[in-house]
Amino acid sequence: MKLKPVAEALSKQGLAPAIILTGQHPLAPEEWGLNRTPVLHLGCPGEEDPDSHVRKVTAALVPWLGDPPPLLVVQGDTSSALGAALAGFMAGVPVAHVEAGLRTHDPSQPWPEEGYRIAVDAQADLLFAPTDHAAKNIAREGAPGEIHVTGNTGIDALLARVAMLPMPRPKDRSLSKILVTCHRRESWGDGLTEIASALVTLASDPKVHIDFVLHPNPNVANRMADLLDRRSNIVLRKPCSHAALIGLMREADIILSDSGGIQEEAPALGVPLLVLRDKTERPEGLETGNMRLVGTAAENILSETRLLLSDPATLAAMAKPAFPYGDGHAAPRIAAVIAQWLAKRSELTQRPATGRSA
Numbered sequence: 001m002k003l004k005p006v007a008e009a010l011s012k013q014g015l016a017p018a019i020i021l022t023g024q025h026p027l028a029p030e031e032w033g034l035n036r037t038p039v040l041h042l043g044c045p046g047e048e049d050p051d052s053h054v055r056k057v058t059a060a061l062v063p064w065l066g067d068p069p070p071l072l073v074v075q076g077d078t079s080s081a082l083g084a085a086l087a088g089f090m091a092g093v094p095v096a097h098v099e100a101g102l103r104t105h106d107p108s109q110p111w112p113e114e115g116y117r118i119a120v121d122a123q124a125d126l127l128f129a130p131t132d133h134a135a136k137n138i139a140r141e142g143a144p145g146e147i148h149v150t151g152n153t154g155i156d157a158l159l160a161r162v163a164m165l166p167m168p169r170p171k172d173r174s175l176s177k178i179l180v181t182c183h184r185r186e187s188w189g190d191g192l193t194e195i196a197s198a199l200v201t202l203a204s205d206p207k208v209h210i211d212f213v214l215h216p217n218p219n220v221a222n223r224m225a226d227l228l229d230r231r232s233n234i235v236l237r238k239p240c241s242h243a244a245l246i247g248l249m250r251e252a253d254i255i256l257s258d259s260g261g262i263q264e265e266a267p268a269l270g271v272p273l274l275v276l277r278d279k280t281e282r283p284e285g286l287e288t289g290n291m292r293l294v295g296t297a298a299e300n301i302l303s304e305t306r307l308l309l310s311d312p313a314t315l316a317a318m319a320k321p322a323f324p325y326g327d328g329h330a331a332p333r334i335a336a337v338i339a340q341w342l343a344k345r346s347e348l349t350q351r352p353a354t355g356r357s358a
């Protein structure tokens, strides 16, 4: 989703991108309108142990880099991103990191993503930081790659999708609609039980309607389905298309989520967000006032949600759209830098050696 705008912008620069799908989640490029872009399927489904998935992705990709592409672009902080970046580093293929520099400065939150993104940034040649804050994080670590602040390509994808959707339906003022997603590994222990307990208590109010979008990971989906299944005003939904998710976000009065992408999208859509985590690598939305960190303790989630639902002025202030993560033009900026960088590189390799003559 976040690389589709980059692939399109690279094509507009006259470059010819190919897509690598690791198989971590089932994805069909045709659904994204990328029918004509060549696709390499690595066939590495997501695993319980993310480090094992990293190793499988690296091993599967290295043989394909024998005929080296001029650049390998990886995005984000997944085991797919690190596995692919390591393959690039090993094969001597330059690596660009889209969404570089996000940090909580706590390796356990989120785990394993914080460690994975630090490892990619430490060796990548091009670092595309979505914000100044992210760029400063990388500069502080002394990473040797070129840093460019571009905005997050997730906002490009969001705005492109919104432009194709019909206007949202007017809100039903007799109901408080809450959209919930959660999947972070650090919540797999007590966190999920606490979140479910808060939702069940919130749903004891018949004026509250909760849409819970289950994550593709069955560990999380089955557990939440078991904990939440018996309430008529909690609707459990399967993972859905981006368009459907945006529809649900726009209909919600409040979103409760631990998702990284939704932290970027909710401020842009003007939907108040309570983040189900103790720390975030995206503090910009806290500064604009569009989101608050509420952690995963049931009592806190409950009190913060009820407080907001009973305070229309604060809710309205949090519902003012803001774009702290990007203006929707990150991908063309990234593609322009890549085009220049590749041109400079090929000039350097083609220039005749200027060694001293005998």
Ligand SMILES: CC(=O)N[C@@H]1[C@@H](OP(=O)(O)OP(=O)(O)OC[C@H]2O[C@@H](n3ccc(=O)[nH]c3=O)[C@H](O)[C@@H]2O)O[C@H](CO)[C@@H](O)[C@@H]1O
Pocket (backbone or CB within 6 Å): 001, 002, 075, 076, 077, 078, 081, 099, 102, 110, 113, 154, 181, 213, 238, 239, 240, 241, 242, 243, 245, 258, 259, 260, 261, 262, 265
């Ligand atoms: C620690 C962290 O923050 N890591 C993030 C992590 O991903 P995440 O936490 O953002 O993951 P999800 O919550 O699954 O959402 C992803 C997107 O999918 C959309 N969505 C969701 C449910 C659905 O049913 N249909 C949808 O269309 C939704 O709009 C959202 O934008 O990995 C990304 C890649 O490396 C990183 O970029 C990113 O840092």
